[in-house]
Amino acid sequence: MNEKSSMPLEQLDENRWRIKRHGSMNTHGLVYASSAMMSQIQQDQSLWQVANVACLPGIVGSSMAMPDIHWGYGFPIGGVAAFDMQEGIISPGGVGYDINCGVRLLRTGLHKNDVVKYIQTLVEGLFVNVPAGVGSKRKDLKLSMQDHRQVLVKGAAWAVEHGFGNSNDLLHIEDQGSIAGADPDTISDKAYERGRPQLGTLGSGNHFVEIAYVDEIYDDAIARVLGLYKDYIVVTVHTGSRGFGYQVCDDYIKKMLKASQKYNVSLPDRQLCCAPLSSTEGRQYLAAMACAANYAFANRQIIGHWVRETFEQVLAVSQRELQMGLVYDVAHNIAKVEAHTVDGAEKRVCVHRKGATRAFPAGHSQVPEDFRTVGQPVLIPGDMGRYSYVLVGTDRAMAETFGSTCHGAGRILSRNQAKKASRGRSISRELEDRGIYARAAGRSTLVEEMPEAYKDVNMVVDVVHAAGVSKKAARLKPLGVIKG
Amino acid sequence: MQRYEFLDHTADIGIRIFGKNPAELFQNAGCALFDSITILSKVTPKATRRFNLQRDCLEELLVEWLGSLLYVFDTELFLFSSFTVNKIDDNCLCAEARGEPFNKDIHIIKTAVKAVTYHNLSISKKNEICEAIVVLDV
Numbered sequence: 167m168n169e170k171s172s173m174p175l176e177q178l179d180e181n182r183w184r185i186k187r188h189g190s191m192n193t194h195g196l197v198y199a200s201s202a203m204m205s206q207i208q209q210d211q212s213l214w215q216v217a218n219v220a221c222l223p224g225i226v227g228s229s230m231a232m233p234d235i236h237w238g239y240g241f242p243i244g245g246v247a248a249f250d251m252q253e254g255i256i257s258p259g260g261v262g263y264d265i266n267c268g269v270r271l272l273r274t275g276l277h278k279n280d281v282v283k284y285i286q287t288l289v290e291g292l293f294v295n296v297p298a299g300v301g302s303k304r305k306d307l308k309l310s311m312q313d314h315r316q317v318l319v320k321g322a323a324w325a326v327e328h329g330f331g332n333s334n335d336l337l338h339i340e341d342q343g344s345i346a347g348a349d350p351d352t353i354s355d356k357a358y359e360r361g362r363p364q365l366g367t368l369g370s371g372n373h374f375v376e377i378a379y380v381d382e383i384y385d386d387a388i389a390r391v392l393g394l395y396k397d398y399i400v401v402t403v404h405t406g407s408r409g410f411g412y413q414v415c416d417d418y419i420k421k422m423l424k425a426s427q428k429y430n431v432s433l434p435d436r437q438l439c440c441a442p443l444s445s446t447e448g449r450q451y452l453a454a455m456a457c458a459a460n461y462a463f464a465n466r467q468i469i470g471h472w473v474r475e476t477f478e479q480v481l482a483v484s485q486r487e488l489q490m491g492l493v494y495d496v497a498h499n500i501a502k503v504e505a506h507t508v509d510g511a512e513k514r515v516c517v518h519r520k521g522a523t524r525a526f527p528a529g530h531s532q533v534p535e536d537f538r539t540v541g542q543p544v545l546i547p548g549d550m551g552r553y554s555y556v557l558v559g560t561d562r563a564m565a566e567t568f569g570s571t572c573h574g575a576g577r578i579l580s581r582n583q584a585k586k587a588s589r590g591r592s593i594s595r596e597l598e599d600r601g602i603y604a605r606a607a608g609r610s611t612l613v614e615e616m617p618e619a620y621k622d623v624n625m626v627v628d629v630v631h632a633a634g635v636s637k638k639a640a641r642l643k644p645l646g647v648i649k650g
Numbered sequence: 651m652q653r654y655e656f657l658d659h660t661a662d663i664g665i666r667i668f669g670k671n672p673a674e675l676f677q678n679a680g681c682a683l684f685d686s687i688t689i690l691s692k693v694t695p696k697a698t699r700r701f702n703l704q705r706d707c708l709e710e711l712l713v714e715w716l717g718s719l720l721y722v723f724d725t726e727l728f729l730f731s732s733f734t735v736n737k738i739d740d741n742c743l744c745a746e747a748r749g750e751p752f753n754k755d756i757h758i759i760k761t762a763v764k765a766v767t768y769h770n771l772s773i774s775k776k777n778e779i780c781e782a783i784v785v786l787d788v
Contacts, residue, residue, distance in 0.1 A: 237660045239769030263765040370762030437769040580658040
């Protein structure tokens with residue numbers, strides 16, 4: 167798409183905007199945002215990226231973006247697009263390098279008043295027990311080649327079999343922590359090489375483990391079903407498939423650049439390279455992507471276990487007293503083959519969610535049985551200083567967004583802008599003044615990840631709630647965080 | 651002549667790289683990548699790695715080159731600070747990179763780069779100067 171021409175944008179209602187089909191677009195664009203957010207969004211290239219995705223063959227419904235939309239590579243971050251299984255394509259750029267980057271939320275039976283005085287010790291304990299930052303790893307987790315292949319097929323279940331957490335955890339993970347169709351033979355030696363030392367590591371940048379408390383309940387009945395109670399401590403883990411996923415994405419983008427030529431797909435941006443879902447290349451990528459997704463599920467399962475151990479060690483409490491159960495674990499960089507109703511008929515489509523979260527409604531067979539009356543939990547981390555949210559999926563999401571919603575706050579400042587804005591300030595002291603103890607491995611991490619580098623997550627969540635594509639259940643307020 | 655500059659990109663790092671010819675462009679691109687990862691002046695070029703790479707065009711070759719350097723960094727925690735291109739054409743690169751293993755007492759990691767993307771990737775020639783744009787996923 168030509169970035170110099172004007173974008174034909176019309177406001178549909180308070181929270182929805184349509185990019186009218188034009189040029190080589192095969193469908194409209196649909197963006198969820200408030201008027202205030204839209205003026206911010208228009209400052210970068212992300213709306214053009216929504217339009218570019220609409221140009222891809224076999225797209226079903228609109229090319230969508232959630233209110234945390236920002237300029238990514240290829241697809242925008244916050245992008246959602248579904249493709250027909252016969253006519254449509256799959257694109258590694260529509261998933262991203264960090265395949266199955268996602269969020270896990272653990273609840274506890276601890277009241278915040280009993281924990282606040284230990285926050286610094288807990289954060290330091292997490293920093294010791296959960297490897298964070300470049301090159302950091304645990305000496306007690308070594309993966310053989312055979313184990314590595316098993317991780318790719320079994321995902322979180324591999325971790326449980328090896329003593330990380332328990333089998334109940336698996337019930338509360340998207341796809342029970344293992345996506346079907348993973349084939350370890352689709353993985354390059356380079357990806358194995360990168361992946362082996364990095365399982366059970368948090369990584370860098372925006373990845374974190376955060377201790378928070380439930381500071382507001384929006385819906386008592388839903389929160390109770392999810393086991394969330396006001397002022398009780400929860401822990402959020404945000405990480406993905408590490409160097410393994412990055413390498414899988416890189417390997418398959420190379421293949422897809424060739425495949426796009428082979429299958430005559432014209433690309434508005436090279437990063438959108440893709441192959442038909444029905445082609446060998448398309449099927450191979452799906453099988454490789456499933457491997458990386460399962461690696462990420464295992465990674466969060468392992469780190470979740472170390473979080474439990476840290477709490478037990480620091481607070482000298484038993485597992486029973488701690489009551490640290492898994493609320494849910496969601497993927498927010500993924501492509502999934504799912505059944506959706508399109509024009510009144512059930513249809514299998516491949517839904518790309520790049521910086522977007524699945525949000526299935528109450529009653530859906532993919533929602534854990536004990537949550538089926540309320541819907542699938544959706545976990546939305548904000549920035550380090552403000553809030554995070556727990557939402558649930560809705561019927562409206564199923565009808566309108568292929569069961570998808572936002573994934574986080576979304577950046578508004580580039581890392582350079584954040585550095586400039588932080589000159590002469592101590593971000594860690596500012597956070598401490600707000601009652602948040604932060605520890606980061608990377609020298610610039612706290613500065614680059616400072617709260618004002620992100621949109622206010624409240625605004626993002628208000629849009630998806632008001633638009634009806636998910637429903638607010640609870641708000642979490644941070645107390646302590648470790649970053650990579 | 652300026653060797654490279656960092657561009658503002660909301661989520662990632664954009665780099666504009668300059669060079670009198672493709673060889674210099676690729677050398678400067680190596681510096682720009684590791685300048686975003688670490689403080690270059692603290693990396694001593696003690697050991698040499700050789701790279702023989704092939705791709706379909708010069709732009710893709712640039713991604714392959716930076717991706718190969720990043721792969722060595724990610725798997726061996728090896729930092730590079732000096733780069734020499736011995737031979738380059740549209741499809742083929744023979745180059746050397748020098749550096750040393752990461753030592754947390756000496757080196758500082760500024761940003762952990764995940765990948766070198768193809769988004770907005772371009773190489774052009776303006777007033778006899780080669781110019782490339784690359785976006786890094788961080």
